[in-house]
Amino acid sequence: MAKVPVQFTLNGAEKAEFIDSGTTLLHALRDKIGDTSPKGGCHQGTCGACSVIIDGELRLSCLTLAETCNGATIATTTGLAEGGVLHPLQCAFLDAFATQCGFCTPGMIMAAKVLLDQTPNPSREDVVEALSGNICRCTGYEPIIQAVLSAARSNSQNAA
Amino acid sequence: MELRKSYFADQRKDDLHEIGQPRPRSDSPGHVTGKTAYFADRNFPGMLHLKMVRSPHHHARIRSIDTSEAEKHPGVVKVLTAKDVPHNVYTILILIQIGPEDETVLADGKVRWKGEAVVAVLAETERAAQEAAARVKVDYEVLPAVFDMDEALKPGAPIVNEYHGRNYYLYDSGECRKVRFGDVEAGFTGADHVLEQTYQSSPIEHAPTETTGCIVAPEGNGRFTCYTNTQAMFFTLDNASIILQMPGNKLHFVGGTVGGGFGGKVDVIVEPIAILGAKTTGRPVCFIYSREEEMQISSPRAAEKVVIKDGVMNDGRIVARKVTGYTDAGAYSRHSPYGAQKGAGHYPGPYTIPNVWIDTYCVYTNRTPSSAMRGFGVTIGDFALEVQMDKLARLIGMDPLEFRFINAYRDGDIKAHRQPTEGAALIECMQEASRAANWPVAEKFMAMSSYAKGV
16 A cells, blocks of 8 residues: 655654555554554544644544644643653642543543643633543543642642 | 541551551553553554454354455455364353353354354454455354343243353252242241332443453564453463463463453453464464444443342331342353352342342343443342332331341341351441431431440
């Protein structure tokens, strides 16, 4: 099968790959580039475990064709910690016991990051709405909501 | 939340200093950084993908299987059928002497539920495996199927599983697990009221976010490393060893990181066939359920039917309880004979009743095999028991919580299965629940204790 070149920025680094046409971004990230933080839970856009940030917007990488990402800037949970220092959202998830099996966690954190980037002081309703596309089958939603609210509070304290 | 250290203080040697103290989870840093390695977070050069051809029928004889077109499909490396599996008929709990072996790794001559694995196709890509699987031709003769436990137990019902020869599991105690305590019929005769009710549940799918699967890599030393999300490493290792007729030292299982299981990943389904694929091709093999397979193929919690008959006195004492429980195993045993047995031990619930009769049946039907899920064997029973308790309380015009205090088991009480009660805390839990829910009960119940008789 003819290969298609794709080139994008992933967590600040330039990436270029030849892929089969029709390859999803999820497959390209996991199997080609080796960033396995986005997870494949349903491959049909319903569980949110594959969530990544493309040009500042939350996207389901299992429904995004890699070849449509040429020139894009992509962020995943792998790139969130800077210089070994955890992002406030990561700290909040740790402190609030917001992980159980952990499979939904990278997608949850991506969804939460887009929310806080766009709405630094979200209400509880904002958080629930922002996470509504991400399924946690361990049903640990309440600690996750609390973690996001707590990260927002610590962000605004740091800014003040 | 408040921790009441006053309860059972004289029975404890420590000061509970760890309880109520937050301790970081050791796996959380991996989760929040995306570094936790689930089985599928591995990629081996030359890895093949395995897809199953599954039965479209609930019950059918297999007249013939034609894999020739699938084998010719571009990218296909290997096609496996029943004859390729060294020990094709197995049952998970044979390791603890719960037989007979009753389930095929790949169907041989017959399918007993819709979705049963018939042929395994290994190909260079997931897509090629999927396309080739669709080209396997299986000629079926459809047989009458039975989906309901009552129907399955009727004389003349279609036999679901010939390895059992009857549509129920034969325990050493006979057609069901039995508990006999006191004289239940005399209890009903002397009771002020008798209430019989039937409770039923449907199968429940765990739906973990990470689907069931494994990756197997052949090693240079003749061993096979199996990266798996099983919840039952040793059951899987031992059953794979039996199915593949391969000594355990040839198999290296790596796991423990599970993206949600809830009991749904304790069956031994994907690993043996993936190891066989790796052995026959010499290449790494990935077998991972699609979301559709996870929902339709992986075993759910069993459907259950529970018939409870109680004799109760106007003063609140339950004097007789008869329970007949039915567990729908689906087409194969897996963990269900054990689940039904657990139910027998669990009834009559956390209550002290002088006359008890329990029968629990493990029934075979042409439904998806059921298996473990969070408290399987007792959870549906508890739902039935507690609804029954509310109905009994209403029947005699008593507060439902006070009714439970009257019947609660306490240390020293002999349970129906004849083990003495030890370490009971039901009364104390109900006292706390009474306070927390602002559901007051009479002072005498708040003064009761699980280990001091006298009220």
